[in-house]
Structure formats: structure tokens, C-alpha cells
Amino acid sequence: MTALLQYERLEASGLWRAAPGEQRREVIVSLGDASLTITDMQDRALTHWSLAALERANPGETPAIYHPDGDPGETLELSADATEMLEAIERLHRVIERRRPKPGRLRLILTLSAAAVIAALAFLWMPGALLRHTVSVIPDVKRTEIGEALLSRITRVSGQPCSDRYAQSALEAMSQRLLGNREALVVLPGGVQETAHLPGGTILMNRALVEDFEDADVPAGYVIAEALRADRRDPLETLLQSAGFWSSLRLLTRGELTPETLDAQAERILTAPSADIPDAELVAAFTKAKLRTTPYAFARDVSGESVLGLIEADPYPDGSDSAVLSDSNWIRLQTICGG
Missing domain, CATH: 1.20.5 (Single alpha-helices involved in coiled-coils or other helix-helix interfaces)
Structure with missing residues (x-):
């Protein structure tokens, strides 16, 4: 051990006892390579102690008493006069301790x-x-409750839902035809850009979708696309993902969301752009709904360039045998906001 070389062959006198009850003997203590050699006065070796297994029985006291680790009966006393030996033993013992696992x-x-x-x-x-x-x-009734709470906040910006008495039956007929729920569609005078969806299954429509087009297949296409977005990702999951951990915990344990959480989500619904949907998924959804894709495609892009895939893959290019609405109901629906 390189750190111990400066103390090789350092010697001092001491008193050694081989076992309890035996008489102490004067000995010579030699500090060697990581060990203590104890010899009698005739230079005959009595024992060797490893510095790594050396223990001091009375730290800070004099005379210093040492013994092998695990054998306190065999002792070595070094008086205060053996200053250099004591300092060497203590220093080398610290070095060994630092290196010990x-x-x-x-x-x-x-x-x-x-x-x-x-x-x-x-x-x-x-x-x-x-x-x-x-x-x-979370049960459906709670989802519906959350959706209604969001709608009440959205209508502060958009205005109250359009509900002309004669047109409402036409809206319910479209809702039943497309979604299987007469109360799933809500037409707003403003707020939403085109469509949006809420927890509980409600789909919001801007009035422009029923007032600005001549074909009922256009608003129907937007409804199918929005329903597909809701199917692709649960709207409640979207809300909680945005609201964070504590909102999930609050809803799970207390069955409610804070007004601040609902306000923030209502704002996101009104401002967030609609998620894109691959053409293949749209075509499959339109096919299932027995709905043409071409009117919806041209409503999105009058040039047809960006929606060419939807036009070419139209499942009913010659028209579906299941109309979205009768002509009379379509005319009524176009006046739902008093237009």
C-alpha cells in the first residue's frame, strides 16, 4: 500500500496481553506494511495484527488500548510517549477505512x-x-351534465341556441337520422366556427351550415365528421387532459369540476381548430351513414383540389336512397335561427 510506505519499520514500546487474566508483557511494536508486529525484548515475534482489523478500545484516552477486531481480550497498550506510533496508527487506520467497501x-x-x-x-x-x-x-348522466354546463358557458358568447318551433322538428329529424338521438344537435347563432362536440354526445353547429348551402348533405357531412372526431377521442378525456391531474381527481372523488375548469374548456371549444381526419376514415363513416361525400368536400374547398380524395371516393356518387331530410324539413331547418 503506497500510502503506508513512509511508516515502514516505525517502532515503539508497549504492554501486550495475550488473553484476559494473563500478565501484561513489555514488547516492541513495529509498524510494517499494513500490519503491526509485536515482539518480545529478545526480538522474538509474538503476534501480527492487521491494521485493517485493528480496533481502539478507548478513543481519545491514554494510554491507548488496541485489540484485534473481534478479540477484545488480547490487548496492546501504547503510552502517550509513543506519539509518532500513535499518530501513524490513527492516520493509516483512517486511510484504510476510507478504502474499505x-x-x-x-x-x-x-x-x-x-x-x-x-x-x-x-x-x-x-x-x-x-x-x-x-x-x-364516469357515467353517461354525468357526461351529459358536464356537456350542459359547457353549453351554458358557450352560449354566453354565441347566443342562445336557435329553436324556432317549426324548424326544431326538422333539426330533431336530422339528429335522429345521422346520430340516432333526436336531441344531439344544437344550432348556435355564432361562437363555433363550424361544428364542435361536447361530453354527453351533443354536437354544436354554426347557423351558417344550415343557411348558406342548398343541399342538406352539406351540414349532414359536417355533423358526421364531428361525430367521428368525438369517436376518435373521448371529449371528456380531452377536457381532463387539458385540465390536469387535480381535475381528474376532483371529478373522480367529488363528481364535479370547478367553474374555472369549465370556463377554460368552453373557451378551448370555441377557439381550437378542428382536428383533421384521414380521408379513408371519413369515407367509411359517410358510407355507414349512407351519405355522399362530394357536397361536404366542395363545402370545404370550392376548388376541390384539397378534397379530391373525398370526391373520387364518394360512396354514393349518384345519390343515396336514404335522404338526410325531406325537402320540406330542409326548408324548415334553414329558418331555425329566424333567417
């Missing part, structure tokens, strides 16, 4: 590392897991 420290490091990994996993996994669980257990 620390199982306790290793266990602590491993424990802290494991705790950090668990905490990181909990931090990353728990919010998503809680969100998914909350979405899976």
Missing part, C-alpha cells in the same frame, strides 16, 4: 435510487392512469 452506503444509494425510480414512474404514470380510470367510470 461501505455496504451500508451502497445499500443507501441503491435504496435512494430505487425510491427515485419509483417516484419518477409514479409521477409519469399516475396522471395518465388516473385520467384513463376516471374516463372509464
Whole structure:
């Protein structure tokens, strides 16, 4: 051990006892390469002690008493006069201790590392897991309640839903035809750009969709596209994803969302752009609804260039045998906002 070389062959006198009850003997103590050699006065070796296994029985007291680790009965006393020997033993013992493996420290490091990994996993996994669980257990009646609360906030900006008495039956007929629910569609005088969807199944339509086109297949196409967006990602999940962990926890444990959370989501609904849907999914949804894609496509782009895939893949190019609305109902629906 290089750190010990400066103390090689350092000697001092001391008193050694081989076992409890035996008489102490005057000996010569020699500091060698990481060991103590104890010899009698005739230079005959009595024992060797490893510095790594050396213990001091009375730290800070004199005379200093040492013994081998695990054998306190065999002792060596060094008086205060053996200053250099005492300093050498203490210094070399500290060097050895620093180099000695620390199982306790290793266990602590491993424990802290494991705790950090668990905490990181909990931090990353728990919010998503809680969100998914909350979405899976919230009943339809609560979803509808949340949707109604959002609608009440949206109408502060958009104005109250259009509800002409004669046109309302036409809107219900379209809702039943496309969504299987007579109360799923709501026409607003403003606010939403085209369409939007709420938890509970409600789809919002801007009045322009029923007033600015001559073909009922146009607003019907926008409704089908918006319903597909709601199917692709649960609107309640979208709300909770934006609102954060505590909103999921509050809804799960207390069955409610804060007014601030609802206000923020209502604003997002009014301002967020509609998510794009691949043409193949749109065509499949229109096919299932027995609806042409061409009127919807040209309503989105009058040139047809960006929606060519929808035009070419129209499942009913010659028209569907299942009309969205009768001519009379379509005329009524176009006046739902008093237009």
C-alpha cells in the first residue's frame, strides 16, 4: 500500500496481553506494511495484527488500548510517549477505512435510487392512469351534465341556441337520422366556427351550415365528421387532459369540476381548430351513414383540389336512397335561427 510506505519499520514500546487474566508483557511494536508486529525484548515475534482489523478500545484516552477486531481480550497498550506510533496508527487506520467497501452506503444509494425510480414512474404514470380510470367510470348522466354546463358557458358568447318551433322538428329529424338521438344537435347563432362536440354526445353547429348551402348533405357531412372526431377521442378525456391531474381527481372523488375548469374548456371549444381526419376514415363513416361525400368536400374547398380524395371516393356518387331530410324539413331547418 503506497500510502503506508513512509511508516515502514516505525517502532515503539508497549504492554501486550495475550488473553484476559494473563500478565501484561513489555514488547516492541513495529509498524510494517499494513500490519503491526509485536515482539518480545529478545526480538522474538509474538503476534501480527492487521491494521485493517485493528480496533481502539478507548478513543481519545491514554494510554491507548488496541485489540484485534473481534478479540477484545488480547490487548496492546501504547503510552502517550509513543506519539509518532500513535499518530501513524490513527492516520493509516483512517486511510484504510476510507478504502474499505461501505455496504451500508451502497445499500443507501441503491435504496435512494430505487425510491427515485419509483417516484419518477409514479409521477409519469399516475396522471395518465388516473385520467384513463376516471374516463372509464364516469357515467353517461354525468357526461351529459358536464356537456350542459359547457353549453351554458358557450352560449354566453354565441347566443342562445336557435329553436324556432317549426324548424326544431326538422333539426330533431336530422339528429335522429345521422346520430340516432333526436336531441344531439344544437344550432348556435355564432361562437363555433363550424361544428364542435361536447361530453354527453351533443354536437354544436354554426347557423351558417344550415343557411348558406342548398343541399342538406352539406351540414349532414359536417355533423358526421364531428361525430367521428368525438369517436376518435373521448371529449371528456380531452377536457381532463387539458385540465390536469387535480381535475381528474376532483371529478373522480367529488363528481364535479370547478367553474374555472369549465370556463377554460368552453373557451378551448370555441377557439381550437378542428382536428383533421384521414380521408379513408371519413369515407367509411359517410358510407355507414349512407351519405355522399362530394357536397361536404366542395363545402370545404370550392376548388376541390384539397378534397379530391373525398370526391373520387364518394360512396354514393349518384345519390343515396336514404335522404338526410325531406325537402320540406330542409326548408324548415334553414329558418331555425329566424333567417
